[in-house]
Amino acid sequence: xxxxxxxxxxxxxxxxxxxxxxxxxxxxxxxxxxxxxxxxxxxxxxxxxxxxxxxxxxxxxxxxxxxxxxxxxxxxxxxxxxxxxxxxxxxxxxxxxxxxxxxxxxxxxxxxxxxxxxxxxxxxxxxxxxxxxxxxxxxxxxxxxxxxxxxxxxxxxxxxxxxxxxxxxxxxxxxxxxxxxxxxxxxxxxxxxxxxxxxxxxxxxxxxxxxxxxxxxxxxxxxxxxxxxxxxxxxxxxxxxxxxxxxxxxxxxxxxxxxxxxxxxxxxxxxxxxxxxxxxxxxxxxxxxxxxxxxxxxxxxxxxxxxxxxxxxxxxxxxxxxxxxxxxxxxxxxxxxxxxxxxxxxxxxxxxxxxxxxxxxxxxxxxxxxxxxxxxxxxxxxxxxxx
Numbered sequence: 001x002x003x004x005x006x007x008x009x010x011x012x013x014x015x016x017x018x019x020x021x022x023x024x025x026x027x028x029x030x031x032x033x034x035x036x037x038x039x040x041x042x043x044x045x046x047x048x049x050x051x052x053x054x055x056x057x058x059x060x061x062x063x064x065x066x067x068x069x070x071x072x073x074x075x076x077x078x079x080x081x082x083x084x085x086x087x088x089x090x091x092x093x094x095x096x097x098x099x100x101x102x103x104x105x106x107x108x109x110x111x112x113x114x115x116x117x118x119x120x121x122x123x124x125x126x127x128x129x130x131x132x133x134x135x136x137x138x139x140x141x142x143x144x145x146x147x148x149x150x151x152x153x154x155x156x157x158x159x160x161x162x163x164x165x166x167x168x169x170x171x172x173x174x175x176x177x178x179x180x181x182x183x184x185x186x187x188x189x190x191x192x193x194x195x196x197x198x199x200x201x202x203x204x205x206x207x208x209x210x211x212x213x214x215x216x217x218x219x220x221x222x223x224x225x226x227x228x229x230x231x232x233x234x235x236x237x238x239x240x241x242x243x244x245x246x247x248x249x250x251x252x253x254x255x256x257x258x259x260x261x262x263x264x265x266x267x268x269x270x271x272x273x274x275x276x277x278x279x280x281x282x283x284x285x286x287x288x289x290x291x292x293x294x295x296x297x298x299x300x301x302x303x304x305x306x307x308x309x310x311x312x313x314x315x316x317x318x319x320x321x322x323x324x325x326x327x328x329x330x331x332x333x334x335x336x337x338x339x340x341x342x343x344x345x346x347x348x349x350x351x352x353x354x355x356x357x358x359x360x361x362x363x364x365x366x367x368x369x370x371x372x373x374x375x376x377x378x379x380x381x382x383x384x385x386x387x
């Protein structure tokens with residue numbers, strides 16, 4: 001698993017860890033929409049006027065008689081405002097730049113993901129991948145043709161990846177690239193435009209989250225931290241041997257020439273200093289782990305979820321039905337989406353509660369699940385708006 005996928009620039013241009021992303025995402029899911037059972041990101045799309053109207057109409061049946069005159073006055077004022085601002089209250093409040101800004105954020109997030117795969121390519125392709133990632137990471141891309149050329153090159157070199165997970169999902173990489181380049185669709189009327197915008201953003205969120213989830217899913221039952229431990233052991237052993245060789249050479253040189261330093265011992269001293277710095281770098285990468293290891297349990301939990309819910313086929317089918325609907329059962333896509341949301345949340349809560357010492361593993365996985373959750377819920381809300 002590429003370590004570079006773990007800490008990423010999730011939130012705009014700020015460098016935010018997966019912990020910060022999860023914290024932000026959980027804040028979005030903590031409350032339901034006013035006047036609706038729909039929980040999660042859609043409440044951020046809800047009109048402020050709609051929330052206030054729903055608040056005024058709430059608990060009317062339990063209102064004391066002494067307060068009904070005041071309530072009636074408030075409702076009459078509300079009706080006047082609705083008639084006065086009918087056009088602006090015909091759908092959710094929507095800043096025309098929100099969709100563009102969010103697609104830009106997703107493009108940069110995609111760039112981080114692509115850039116993290118450089119080690120899985122040969123030197124020439126790795127440099128090309130860095131150039132592509134740099135284009136994607138730009139805050140504002142004015143050169144659309146340059147972006148298109150970069151993504152076209154990405155599709156050429158992606159199949160040559162040595163990372164089997166990445167090379168197997170080139171089609172997904174291509175679909176994300178196409179969505180990032182596609183112009184926003186114009187829906188019919190105000191609500192139609194909002195629906196198209198929600199579905200477009202929801203689709204890209206789901207696909208980027210799915211790509212990251214797939215790449216981060218551990219493929220072996222070996223804790224990645226142990227790889228750093230083995231690297232550290234190897235470096236410490238090399239430093240020990242080099243130090244012994246250095247002292248032996250210095251001792252021999254003193255006997256033969258009376259000198260304690262030669263070009264050879266100087267180079268060896270520099271090499272030992274470099275090993276010391278490398279050891280410090282590797283030590284900083286090794287997280288604290290409990291004994292016995294719980295990584296096997298994490299591996300089983302995430303793969304059990306991936307087998308039933310978190311796999312490419314299931315997520316893409318759910319997404320497709322939310323985007324185009326189901327002719328045989330209109331409500332089935334929304335029931336499926338709700339089932340997926342609840343199952344993903346159960347896994348997220350389980351990983352947070354049971355494996356606090358593995359947040360370097362579980363945090364990025366949870367962040368990826370929240371991306372998919374966010375995307376599916378936006379698509380679901382878009383579909384319900386068009387009913």
